[in-house]
Amino acid sequence: MSASRAIPSPATHESGDSIVRYNLSERVHHLLATVGYLYCLATGLAFWSPYLFWLAVIVGGGATARFWHPWFGLLFVIATVWMLRLWGSDMRITEADEAWKKAMPHYVRNEDARVPAAGRFNYGQKIFFWLMFWGAILLLLSGLGLWFVESIPFSLHWLRLLAVFVHVTAAFATIAGFMIHVYMGVIMVPGGTNAIVRGGVSRAWARVHHRLWYEQVTKGPTPPAGK
Amino acid sequence: MSQATLQITRISGHAGPVPGAGVERADQVCKLVDTTTCIGCKACEVACLEWNGYEFRETVFDNSYQTMPETEWNYWNLIKFNEHEREDGSLMLLMRKDQCMHCADPGCLLACPADGAIVQYSNGIVDFQQEHCIGCGYCVSGCPFNIPKFNPQTKKMFKCTLCSDRVNEGLEPACIKSCPTGCLHFGTKDDMTDLANKRVHQLKEHFGFSQAGVYDPPGVGGTGVMYVLHDATNPGAYGGLPKDPQVPMLVRFWKGPAKWIGNLAMLGGIFGLAFHHMRFGAKSENGGSEGGRP
Numbered sequence: 270m271s272a273s274r275a276i277p278s279p280a281t282h283e284s285g286d287s288i289v290r291y292n293l294s295e296r297v298h299h300l301l302a303t304v305g306y307l308y309c310l311a312t313g314l315a316f317w318s319p320y321l322f323w324l325a326v327i328v329g330g331g332a333t334a335r336f337w338h339p340w341f342g343l344l345f346v347i348a349t350v351w352m353l354r355l356w357g358s359d360m361r362i363t364e365a366d367e368a369w370k371k372a373m374p375h376y377v378r379n380e381d382a383r384v385p386a387a388g389r390f391n392y393g394q395k396i397f398f399w400l401m402f403w404g405a406i407l408l409l410l411s412g413l414g415l416w417f418v419e420s421i422p423f424s425l426h427w428l429r430l431l432a433v434f435v436h437v438t439a440a441f442a443t444i445a446g447f448m449i450h451v452y453m454g455v456i457m458v459p460g461g462t463n464a465i466v467r468g469g470v471s472r473a474w475a476r477v478h479h480r481l482w483y484e485q486v487t488k489g490p491t492p493p494a495g496k
Numbered sequence: 497m498s499q500a501t502l503q504i505t506r507i508s509g510h511a512g513p514v515p516g517a518g519v520e521r522a523d524q525v526c527k528l529v530d531t532t533t534c535i536g537c538k539a540c541e542v543a544c545l546e547w548n549g550y551e552f553r554e555t556v557f558d559n560s561y562q563t564m565p566e567t568e569w570n571y572w573n574l575i576k577f578n579e580h581e582r583e584d585g586s587l588m589l590l591m592r593k594d595q596c597m598h599c600a601d602p603g604c605l606l607a608c609p610a611d612g613a614i615v616q617y618s619n620g621i622v623d624f625q626q627e628h629c630i631g632c633g634y635c636v637s638g639c640p641f642n643i644p645k646f647n648p649q650t651k652k653m654f655k656c657t658l659c660s661d662r663v664n665e666g667l668e669p670a671c672i673k674s675c676p677t678g679c680l681h682f683g684t685k686d687d688m689t690d691l692a693n694k695r696v697h698q699l700k701e702h703f704g705f706s707q708a709g710v711y712d713p714p715g716v717g718g719t720g721v722m723y724v725l726h727d728a729t730n731p732g733a734y735g736g737l738p739k740d741p742q743v744p745m746l747v748r749f750w751k752g753p754a755k756w757i758g759n760l761a762m763l764g765g766i767f768g769l770a771f772h773h774m775r776f777g778a779k780s781e782n783g784g785s786e787g788g789r790p
Contacts, residue, residue: 319511331630423642
């Protein structure tokens with residue numbers, strides 16, 4: 270699969286040095302979730318505050334945004350549930366994560382020598398995944414209440430209000446995670462963006478960031494490079 | 497129904513100040529519905545449909561004279577019929593004309609996120625401007641009277657306009673004009689309050705309705721539609737009229753402090769991440785297979 274790299278730049282390691290971190294299916298489902306989430310984020314913030322209503326204008330106006338918001342939301346939820354299928358077992362939080370959790374302040378300060386080796390996903394990534402997954406479920410349930418608000422009888426008026434409350438709270442929880450996720454994937458961890466777009470990472474990258482996973486995959490059918 | 501000739505004192509979902517904010521007009525318009533003289537003829541329902549150009553249609557029969565269970569997007573005026581058993585065992589047929597209450601402090605307007613989709617004129621009328629409505633239904637959550645209704649074809653919300661187009665031209669609302677018993681009155685809020693109090697006095701002194709009273713709930717700042725009730729202590733008997741309607745606290749929080757908490761949290765997050773990058777930078781280990789380390 271590393272052969273699919275079309276234009277290796279001179280600085281790139283030779284192709285044999287690259288290993289697959291995310292296969293095509295994982296990357297596509299991540300993209301679908303991204304598209305769904307970004308649309309809902311922009312339009313949701315437009316409905317949230319009059320000062321952000323221009324976000325709805327750039328995607329076609331308030332009424333258009335309102336029409337598509339729930340459909341893009343469904344796309345996000347479906348893609349997220351599919352990612353649970355793909356990554357659920359890798360995302361299981363184990364006892365080994367305890368040590369990583371304790372060392373998180375070192376990770377944040379980039380003192381990576383003091384951070385225990387991580388598997389395919391480190392504890393922070395797992396927390397983010399479950400935040401987005403349960404956030405998506407809550408957004409779906411409360412979103413259905415907002416989408417079909419008139420189907421909730423007036424005698425259960427409190428349910429309409431609860432739907433607003435849950436939707437807003439869950440949205441802000443995911444926004445917090447989303448901001449950190451984008452920052453880390455794009456800026457803080459070089460190589461992260463390329464991994465989720467093209468799928469490949471260098472052996473050095475894998476060894477440094479996810480050593481347990483690296484050892485696991487290099488023991489497999491892939492011919493060992495150095496050892 | 498845009499009525500640009502009336503000054504607008506409140507605008508939904510509006511960023512920044514409202515041109516007519518704080519404007520006080522001496523005369524607030526008001527409908528007075530005297531439920532004690534209503535005969536349930538439904539002339540007001542028909543007049544509302546005729547003036548606003550909607551078709552009459554099949555009624556929903558539910559062992560009652562009531563046309564349908566609740567108002568609909570193209571049926572803004574509905575008389576609610578309730579059989580009520582009094583303490584002495586005698587029956588009363590209570591009839592209350594249900595429509596938008598035109599609250600002085602409208603929950604729908606507060607909840608609405610679309611700029612200018614709901615406005616309040618200086619004469620007190622709360623009006624939906626469908627050309628700005630995005631059809632989100634937040635007004636449904638904000639209204640304590642279950643009034644805004646969704647048109648699935650146009651995906652816009654509709655409700656009684658208090659005939660703002662007629663009132664603007666110096667006419668009374670269509671329902672008022674059609675009432676054969678004179679149980680519907682229209683005028684300034686002050687005049688209607690006087691009239692209502694006189695009628696309540698009459699009901700107490702001459703008709704033995706010791707609990708008679710005026711329905712003008714303070715929880716929503718008073719309403720542009722007032723009722724005279726035989727028993728003001730039990731408004732629920734009149735088709736579920738809420739006893740103490742309020743703009744939901746959650747809507748007030750959502751549209752007030754929550755905005756600032758949420759927006760500051762997001763700004764704080766952006767600054768926090770920028771600060772992290774300035775202080776700690778990117779991870780230094782070489783990993784980026786393409787243009788990784790600086």
